[in-house]
Amino acid sequence: xxxxxxxxxxxxxxxxxxxxxxxxxxxxxxxxxxxxxxxxxxxxxxxxxxxxxxxxxxxxxxxxxxxxxxxxxxxxxxxxxxxxxxxxxxxxx
Amino acid sequence: xxxxxxxxxxxxxxxxxxxxxxxxxxxxxxxxxxxxxxxxxxxxxxxxxxxxxxxxxxxxxxxxxxxxxxxxxxxxxxxxxxxxxxxxxxxxxxxxxxxxxxxxxxxxxxxxxxxxxxxxxxxxxxxxxxxxxxxxxxxxxxxxxxxxxxxxxxxxxxxxxxxxxxxxxxxxxxxxxxxxxxxxxxxxxxxxxxxxxxxxxxxxxxxxxxxxxxxxxxxxxxxxxxxxxxxxxxxxxxxxxxxxxxxxxxxxxxxxxxx
Numbered sequence: 348x349x350x351x352x353x354x355x356x357x358x359x360x361x362x363x364x365x366x367x368x369x370x371x372x373x374x375x376x377x378x379x380x381x382x383x384x385x386x387x388x389x390x391x392x393x394x395x396x397x398x399x400x401x402x403x404x405x406x407x408x409x410x411x412x413x414x415x416x417x418x419x420x421x422x423x424x425x426x427x428x429x430x431x432x433x434x435x436x437x438x439x440x
Numbered sequence: 441x442x443x444x445x446x447x448x449x450x451x452x453x454x455x456x457x458x459x460x461x462x463x464x465x466x467x468x469x470x471x472x473x474x475x476x477x478x479x480x481x482x483x484x485x486x487x488x489x490x491x492x493x494x495x496x497x498x499x500x501x502x503x504x505x506x507x508x509x510x511x512x513x514x515x516x517x518x519x520x521x522x523x524x525x526x527x528x529x530x531x532x533x534x535x536x537x538x539x540x541x542x543x544x545x546x547x548x549x550x551x552x553x554x555x556x557x558x559x560x561x562x563x564x565x566x567x568x569x570x571x572x573x574x575x576x577x578x579x580x581x582x583x584x585x586x587x588x589x590x591x592x593x594x595x596x597x598x599x600x601x602x603x604x605x606x607x608x609x610x611x612x613x614x615x616x617x618x619x620x621x622x623x624x625x626x627x628x629x630x631x632x633x634x635x636x637x638x639x640x641x642x643x644x645x646x647x648x649x650x651x652x653x654x655x656x657x658x659x660x661x662x663x664x665x666x667x668x669x670x671x672x673x674x675x676x677x678x679x680x681x682x683x684x685x686x687x688x689x690x691x692x693x694x695x696x697x698x699x
Contacts, residue, residue, distance in 0.1 A: 358686045360688050364690060365690050365691075401682060403682060419688070
């Protein structure tokens, strides 16, 4: 996934293949490659929203040239805990 | 002198003998259905436009899922109590006799919202330590406590409003001269939580409550003369919408151990 530093995007974590519900969603972001970014956590704007078996998170900012790892952890109704993660490249258009 | 063509066929393809009556006069419909318990009847708008003519209604559709819909000759509507809450549509055709004996026809759709009435506590007054709550309202209703007044340490709350675009949770003109609380409640959906004209003369608190969705929590014209406070509450965040470009899918793994 790629975004421009100025873009404000909504990232969807889709757990439909592994879970029947999404409880206690925890979304995190960290620098995977590139320059140190003390404000990485601030890229997560607002709280994650649950839509069925999907978690939606608004993402803003980022340092151009950096790669960030987006990670979302949820608990299923039967006690299982699942994580979906992917890399987000921030590239100035 | 007006002569009607009495040899015209009715909509059911039968000849009409004598003076053709197909419904009720517009004036009767207007007088009987302008203000029902929950709004005007189906034919009210058409009757206003067909002055002096007879009109009748034929229901062509009803999106309700339970109970029965009964439409009277004058267009007033009765919905069975077994119908679940929600917004429903009544499709109908209408007919009116024109002055030349021909039929004027049209179709229209009426919206019916079934649910609780507004939750209100108008002029509510708490002089002791009690509580008055306007309860909660859903659908397109309002939860309000207009003119609520607390002179003791009690609480007046306008309750919660949720659902459509028309209902607000509000405590307009609320006054607080003691140490109590007036709360406009919370509003969700596209509602507003407001406390317009709220006034605090003591050390109490008036809060406009929490608004969800795209609405605002506001306290316009609020006035504090004592040590109290008026809080406008918080505005909710917009509902996020998924974009196919930014979907991260959790992959199912094989956790079955086989020999």
